[in-house]
Amino acid sequence: xxxxxxxxILLPIAAFGQTLEQCQHSxxxxxxxxxxxxxxxxxxxxxxxxxxxxxxxxxxxTAQATLQSDVTAFPESMQSLYRQMGxxxxxxxxxxxxxxxxxxxxxxxxxxxxxQKELARAQGEVxxxxxxxxxxxxxxxxNEMFFAILLLDGQIQLNTDLAxxxxxxxxxxxxxxxxxxxxxxxxxxIKAERxxxxxxxxxxxxxxxxxxxxxxxxxxxxxxAPVKPEPAETSTAADNRPELRLFDAQLRHADxxxxxxxxxxxxxxxxxxxxxxxxxxxxxxxxxxRRRMSLNGLLGLRLTWNLGALxxxxxxxxxxxxxxxxxxxxxxxxxxNKSMNEITHEQNISRFKNTLxxxxxxxxxxxxxxxxxxxxxxxxxxxxxGLLREINAENTxxxxxxxxxxxxxxxxxxxxxxxxx
Numbered sequence: 514x515x516x517x518x519x520x521x522i523l524l525p526i527a528a529f530g531q532t533l534e535q536c537q538h539s540x541x542x543x544x545x546x547x548x549x550x551x552x553x554x555x556x557x558x559x560x561x562x563x564x565x566x567x568x569x570x571x572x573x574x575t576a577q578a579t580l581q582s583d584v585t586a587f588p589e590s591m592q593s594l595y596r597q598m599g600x601x602x603x604x605x606x607x608x609x610x611x612x613x614x615x616x617x618x619x620x621x622x623x624x625x626x627x628x629q630k631e632l633a634r635a636q637g638e639v640x641x642x643x644x645x646x647x648x649x650x651x652x653x654x655x656n657e658m659f660f661a662i663l664l665l666d667g668q669i670q671l672n673t674d675l676a677x678x679x680x681x682x683x684x685x686x687x688x689x690x691x692x693x694x695x696x697x698x699x700x701x702x703i704k705a706e707r708x709x710x711x712x713x714x715x716x717x718x719x720x721x722x723x724x725x726x727x728x729x730x731x732x733x734x735x736x737x738a739p740v741k742p743e744p745a746e747t748s749t750a751a752d753n754r755p756e757l758r759l760f761d762a763q764l765r766h767a768d769x770x771x772x773x774x775x776x777x778x779x780x781x782x783x784x785x786x787x788x789x790x791x792x793x794x795x796x797x798x799x800x801x802x803r804r805r806m807s808l809n810g811l812l813g814l815r816l817t818w819n820l821g822a823l824x825x826x827x828x829x830x831x832x833x834x835x836x837x838x839x840x841x842x843x844x845x846x847x848x849x850n851k852s853m854n855e856i857t858h859e860q861n862i863s864r865f866k867n868t869l870x871x872x873x874x875x876x877x878x879x880x881x882x883x884x885x886x887x888x889x890x891x892x893x894x895x896x897x898x899g900l901l902r903e904i905n906a907e908n909t910x911x912x913x914x915x916x917x918x919x920x921x922x923x924x925x926x927x928x929x930x931x932x933x934x
Contacts, residue, residue, distance in 0.1 A: 530738035533926065536728070537655045543733030544651050549644045557637030564629045571617040575789075581607045585797065604801050605793050613789025613809075623779025628772045635766040642759040649755050653930055658728040660923040662739050665721040667915035672714040675908045679707035682900065685890060699897040706901055744925050753933040754851065760844040767837050774829050780818040787811040851931060858928035865921035872914035879907035 541547060586604030587595070595602040619626075683703050689695035728736045787810065793800040794807040883903040890900060 530740040531734065531736050532740050533656070533659050533742050536659055536732050536734070536736060536739070537652045539734045540651050540655045540732040541648055543731070544648060546644060546647055550641060553637055553640045553644065557633060560633045560637075561630055564626060564633060567622075567626050567629075568619060571619075573615040573617075574613075575615065576612045578608070578610050581609065583607070586801070600802070602801055603804070605797070606804055609792055610806070611789050611791030613787060613791065616786040618784040619781065620784060621782040622776075623781055624776040625773070625779075625781070628769065628776040632766070632769040632773050635762070635769040638762045639759070639766050642755060642762050645755040646759055649933075653927075655728075655732065656923065656926055656930060658724060658731065659739055660919055660926075662721060662724050662728065662736070663741055663922075664916065664919045665717055665724060666739070667919060668912065669714065669717050669721060671908060671912050671915060672710055672717060674911075675904070676707060676710045676714060678904060679703060679710060682887065682890065682904075683707050686897070702897050703901065742922060742926065744922065745929055752848075752851075754847075754931075755933075756847050757844070760840055760847075763840045764837060767833050767840070770836075771830065771833050774826065774833070777819070777822045778826060780816055782814070782816050785813055785815050854931045855928060858924050858931060861924045862921060862928065865917050865924060868917050869914065869921065872910065872917060876907065876910045876914060879903070879910045883907045 584605040584607055586592075587602055592602055592604075683700070686695050686700040686703055690697055690700040725736050788808070790806060790808050792804065792806045794809045795811075796807070800807070883900075883906075886896065886900045886903045889896060
């Protein structure tokens with residue numbers, strides 16, 4: 514059932530051809546890194562859950578046994594006095610035992626837990642945007658493969674037309690040769706040229722098939738007939754690149770680090786409770802007389818202030834500020850490179866448009882010269898080398914136009930990639 518559903522989804526794509534946008538979206542969904550989004554989200558949720566648990570009571574179970582060199586005891590004179598009174602005040606034993614539970618409950622943490630949550634969310638956002646930046650580069654790879662296939666398609670079509678043109682002239686020369694009005698060498702020459710073009714056509718088709726298979730694997734869909742895109746409108750007015758959003762997220766992460774640093778120097782208030790079963794207990798005089806295990810408990814309120822955090826605070830804040838400066842510097846480098854790429858693409862687009870405006874005129878002139886040469890052949894005036902030269906010159910002009918068209922489209926979509934508009 515699943516295979517049938519996938520087949521039904523892919524059928525229209527295979528039947529009507531594949532657009533550049535379809536290939537880009539399919540490649541992004543097919544790229545293994547796409548699963549990183551879900552992993553980052555789950556990791557962030559788990560981290561936030563763990564941080565929230567810091568508000569829960571922290572319970573510690575302890576057990577200890579000790580043997581002391583000396584213990585608290587009454588002076589011998591007092592012990593003699595107690596014995597005269599019938600009281601056995603032997604003092605504590607040197608071997609002591611305790612099994613207990615300590616409980617800590619945070620009441621006020623100076624905003625430490627809140628700042629840790631903000632830091633975890635900021636870290637998750639940075640990792641998500643780093644993944645987005647990497648996935649965005651997939652589009653550029655798709656562009657390279659897509660336009661390479663279109664370029665090969667254009668060359669294949671032109672070579673097919675050239676082979677047809679040579680075949681038509683070959684038939685004319687064959688007929689003339691059989692009638693004795695043309696030399697065998699002329700007929701064999703144009704036949705050899707036609708076979709050479711056929712050989713080039715087979716090589717181009719093999720390269721095209723290989724490129725299509727590689728792109729199909731990369732995109733996760735059958736790329737059999739890429740559709741030549743229309744020239745797209747591009748704008749450099751807005752900056753929509755994911756790298757810029759990543760820089761902003763990294764700055765927010767630095768802000769979260771600074772807030773966590775501020776929270777670390779604030780005092781913290783908490784409740785604590787201790788309970789244990791052991792010897793000696795809290796009633797020391799009772800334990801001196803009876804020497805038995807007992808239950809004991811303690812409940813209190815504790816205020817703590819870690820002044821040691823002040824020792825490194827200045828350097829820690831300086832490191833965060835240097836991190837901000839580094840992020841801003843990376844942003845400036847990115848924007849500079851982006852601006853230079855935009856200028857390069859815009860100049861290339863203008864150049865290819867000017868070149869294409871002349872291509873049609875050159876092709877028309879080459880066709881007229883070739884028609885004239887073929888007319889001489891039809892009238893028995895044979896110049897086979899001149900004919901081949903003009904046929905190849907016309908094909909070269911058409912090939913140059915095909916290349917210029919694809920290069921113009923590629924520059925337009927490379928500019929679209931650069932600006933993400």
